[in-house]
Amino acid sequence: MQRNNGNGVLAMGLSGGQIISSSGAYLIGGNSMDGSAPHSAAQATRASPATNLADEFSCSPQLQWLLDNYETAEGVSLPRSTLYNHYLRHCQEQKLDPVNAASFGKLIRSIFMGLRTRRLGTRGNSKYHYYGIRVKPDSPLNRLQEDMQYMALRQQPVQQKQRYCRLGQTFLGKSLETITLPEFVELDLGEPVEGVGPEDVKALQTLYREHCEAILDVVVNLQFNLIENLWQTFWRYSPSSSVEGATITENSGMSEIEGRLPRTTLILLCRNEAVLKWMNTCDHLMYQALVEILIPDVLRPIPSALTQAIRNFAKNLEGWLTNAMSSIPQRMIQTKVSAVSAFAQTLRRYTSLNHLAQAARAVLQNTSQINQMLSDLNRVDFANVQEQASWVCQCEEGLVQRLEQDFKATLQQQSSLEQWAAWLDNVVTQMLKPYEDKPTLPKAARQFLLKWSFYSSMVIRDLTLRSAASFGSFHLIRLLYDEYMFYLVEHRVAQATGETPIGVMGEVKTVCVAQHEL
DSSP: OEEEOSSSOEEEEETTEEEEEETTEEEEESSOTTOOOOOOHHHHHHSOHHHHHHHHHTTSHHHHHHHHHEEEEEEEEEEHHHHHHHHHHHHHHHTOOOOOHHHHHHHHHHHSTTOEEEEESSTTSOEEEEEEEEEOTTOTHHHHHHHHHHHHHHSSOGGGGGGGHHHHHHHTSSOGGGOOOOOOOOOOOSSOOTTOOHHHHHHHHHHHHHHHHHHHHHHHTTOTTHHHHHHHHHTTOOTTOOSTTOOOOOOHHHHHHHHHSOHHHHHHHHTOHHHHHHHHHHHHHHHHHHHHHHOSOTTSOOOHHHHHHHHHHHHHHHHHHHHHTTTSOHHHHHHHHHHHHHHHHHHHHHHHHHHHHHHHHHHHTOHHHHHHHHHHHTTSOHHHHHHHHHHHHOOOHHHHHHHHHHHHHHHHTTOOHHHHHHHHHHHHHHHHGGGTTSTTHHHHHHHHHHHHHHHHHHHHHHHHHTTOTTHHHHHHHHHHHHHHHHHHHHHHHHHHHTOOHHHHHHHHHHHHHHHHHO
16 A cells, blocks of 8 residues: 655555655665564564664654655765754754764664765865765755855954855855955045154054955954954053053054054044044945945845844944944044944845845745735725825826836736846836936935835735735835835935945934934
């Protein structure tokens, strides 16, 4: 008798025996295949440990998990430790009691026949591998392996950066050796500053460039915790120094910097308005480069471990910098914190946008959900929406109708996330085209964002009042499209004003701080 359990595993009853097979993996348990009686106690004693273990697991969810996630394949291998770690993680998630590594190895061999063990790797760094087995292409373990590999390989000393070019090409879309900071503008004090010579200005430029390149190196290698140390070294931080005249704690890095630019001279330069503006410009260029390194494409999936690491990094930035600059003049602290705050906010926004994009991707690929959304959208009273919004937004009626029809057509075509992104980009282009090369473009861009948000909220309200079945899908899509519109407009304004997107956000932060102080 044969039956399929619905999971691609074929179970065959043979006189009380059982064969479970999946993708070339076989487990034989119970009675013998010739229909003889069950094994006697003596026979059971003589049975191999692997067979007994296989019998024990023949109907367990752990066996099913192995068959669901692994398959035999020629010419491939898996480290024994990796496979066992996957198993331990599964047991932890399912609250199961795991067997030890030796028993697990016997179980693997009893399920996946013909496996060989090989020691692979360089001398002194080799590991035992199972040869002839791999993770199934559709297994969620592939994502887990990707995350672990990404974090493990990238958490390495700065000096080993050249080893990770291939990894950079995979996750960052470019070779790490090609990642460099843009050139900084020259520092011009304008008027002489008492106690500061031309050699001091040159030393500040050189040291700050080296400092920013060091930050780039540690970010490229995801060694985020070293940023605080770099800041403390450059700004001559000492736990005992809460006033300007305090003694600097000696360390090799700080002593070397002190020899090239004394702390007293650094303090004088930090009070100069030209230095404040120059350093702010440099920071915007550096932080923009870091954003593009960490999140080169806001729509492309990012490993979950990296997303969490970036968000934790953003959370700590402002505190690290404020603490490191505790003995620096307040105006310089405000300037630096304003830039790093814009950087942290951008990282948070882009990782949130990326998370929304991956959630929305699943909705946009679901035909039944798209059909339901179309059905619900066709019931929305857009004439009423336009009538209510016209007084606030004062938009041309024909323009709103065109956007409505374009949106429905794009939805009906079951467009991919990337196609929707292109549509949104085209909408921004159309809306801002009349303001190209005009100083009013930033204001027009802000007004467009407000109007877009108002219209979309009116549509969501109508769907809510009608208890639309696809309300959840529309809410998710609306969140994504609003956030992506902000992203597009931010970049258009930056391009039009010759600023970086970080610089645009930094200006907003500076204005908010100034208004708060007033």
